Amino acid sequence: MSVAALIVAAGRGSRAGEGTPKQYRDLRGHSVLARTLTGFLSHPGIDRTLVVIHPDDRDLYEAGIAALTPLPSALLPCVYGGHTRQDSVRNGLEALATSSPDIILVHDAARPFVSPKLIDRAITAALRSDAAVPGTPVTDTIKVIGSRSEVVSTPDRASLRAVQTPQAFHFPLLLDAHRKAAAAGLHDFTDDGALAEWAGLPVQVFEGENGNIKLTHPADFLEAERRLKGSLMTxxxxxxxxxxxxxxxxxxxxxxxxxxxxxxxxxxxxxxxxxxxxxxxxxxxxxxxxxxxxxxxxxxxxxxxxxxxxxxxxxxxxxxxxxxxxxxxxxxxxxxxxxxxxxxxxxxxxxxxxxxxxxxxxxxxxxxxxxxxxxxxxxxxxxxxxxxxxxxxxxxx
CATH class of the missing domain: 3.30.1330.50 (2-C-methyl-D-erythritol 2,4-cyclodiphosphate synthase)
Structure with a gap:
């Protein structure tokens, strides 16, 4: 079974504050993207890796992956994304369609702490089912609210999961689902698992990791810096x-x-x-x-x-x-x-x-x-x- 990784790095990351898009920001000497790529390029189960970037970010991309020099042959030439995350993923899938891997892992560039064990579980989950996403238990009580902010219901936490990436799929099935969604004029799925659900694919949840954080807000970068420093700052x-x-x-x-x-x-x-x-x-x-x-x-x-x-x-x-x-x-x-x-x-x-x-x-x-x-x-x-x-x-x- 051939396995490819698709890294989505075409977003603007506005919630992380003004300045350079978050995937290209420095984390103790290396860009966020370079740290994310290292997790996949060093994994023996991944045959090739493709990055989808914003058309305006080519120079940032080249500078961001400079730490990987010499570039591994498993890193394919990047492709440009679209107006939405869904469009960007589809562009990446179409670029991979010529060689059509059996399994595709879709991962957010802003999750640089993906572990080898989590990638192992993603590949295993994809071998067992058509679509699978990592999830962690929800610890807070969740409320469903109505249009006037009134509580409509309180779901049982035991049945809830916070979904992460990498999300794993049989490649032909995910590509087909993306093509159908685009043909239907749907472009705003922010999660490939949700798109797979829309397409009628059964989606399984496998064990995620609390450490697999997504860098979204400025405080997340400070937490990442402390984590990489390897020491407890007072x-x-x-x-x-x-x-x-x-x-x-x-x-x-x-x-x-x-x-x-x-x-x-x-x-x-x-x-x-x-x-x-x-x-x-x-x-x-x-x-x-x-x-x-x-x-x-x-x-x-x-x-x-x-x-x-x-x-x-x-x-x-x-x-x-x-x-x-x-x-x-x-x-x-x-x-x-x-x-x-x-x-x-x-x-x-x-x-x-x-x-x-x-x-x-x-x-x-x-x-x-x-x-x-x-x-x-x-x-x-x-x-x-x-x-x-x-x-x-x-x-x-």
Missing amino acids: YITKLGTGFDVHAFGDGDHIWLGGIKVPHDRGVIAHSDGDVILHALTDALLGALADGDIGTHFPPSDPQWRGASSDRFLAHAISLVQKRGGIVDHLDATLLCEKPRLGPHREAMRQRIAEIAGLRIDQVSLKATTTEKLGFTGRSEGIAAQAAATIRLPEGNA
């Missing part, structure tokens, strides 16, 4: 708090948590007056002991007039990262009589997570009134308080 936990307030003025909306919220008043502010993002920014700066938002973005500076507050939060996040730190959690409480937070909470959590490069479960938002007391109780203004928990390497704390 981190100091820091907690910072923030508070912001703005008076109401004329207007028909306010900005809260990075979201434009319709309201019968506006706020009086130098920037866009987003009290939630301002409080979170100050909380992060407090955890760093690095002044406050006014220190970094003086109200006297005209360049910040009307500025979008997501720039302030992103700046504070970047300061944490520059010191080798990790943001563990952001928590904010809105204080006002109205508008109500509930209808916008999840959109705000998602937006804050995007700005900060965090998972949504690392962002908490709450709201309270002041029982008609004070300026917020009289609807004269709006306020927010926040807390940020970060970890800094000992010596940078």
Whole structure:
């Protein structure tokens, strides 16, 4: 049986932050992609390996695999991907169709810790079934929610698995499934196992590995660096708090948590007056002991007039990262009589997570009134308080 590996490296990796696509970023002297490729090129069960890249990344690709020089003959010339991950995988499969391997393993370039044992299990699983994906047990309780964020059901964790790559298939069956999906005008499958399910193939789940992490967020890269360093770095936990307030003025909306919220008043502010993002920014700066938002973005500076507050939060996040730190959690409480937070909470959590490069479960938002007391109780203004928990390497704390 011939086995080929298809490495998907055509994505942009926007959640990992601005800059070079994550698959080409450096991990202790080698690119993420080079480390991923090494796992497959060194495995005796893999006959050949093909990488699918973005058309704009040819120079990055050549530089990224320079550590593999001389290039192994098992590494085929790369091919260009498409508009979606599904299109990119199909392009890779079509390139392999001329030599048509028996088994194909599809793997994300951003999973550089794939182990030989996991590859062994993937190949074995493909020999036993038409399609197979690695999965790990889910430890958190999962909720299925409706359109209004209400809980619809709570699945039994025992029947749930978090799916990884490499995913293993009989090559002709996966190629046929991809061609059928494209012919049907479907291009948005983000997982080859799901596409195989759509095509009617029985998909089995084999044992994955917790260490087979996908580098998605900035914190994942820090974790990968520590793992490759091979030593335990001591981190100091820091907690910072923030508070912001703005008076109401004329207007028909306010900005809260990075979201434009319709309201019968506006706020009086130098920037866009987003009290939630301002409080979170100050909380992060407090955890760093690095002044406050006014220190970094003086109200006297005209360049910040009307500025979008997501720039302030992103700046504070970047300061944490520059010191080798990790943001563990952001928590904010809105204080006002109205508008109500509930209808916008999840959109705000998602937006804050995007700005900060965090998972949504690392962002908490709450709201309270002041029982008609004070300026917020009289609807004269709006306020927010926040807390940020970060970890800094000992010596940078």
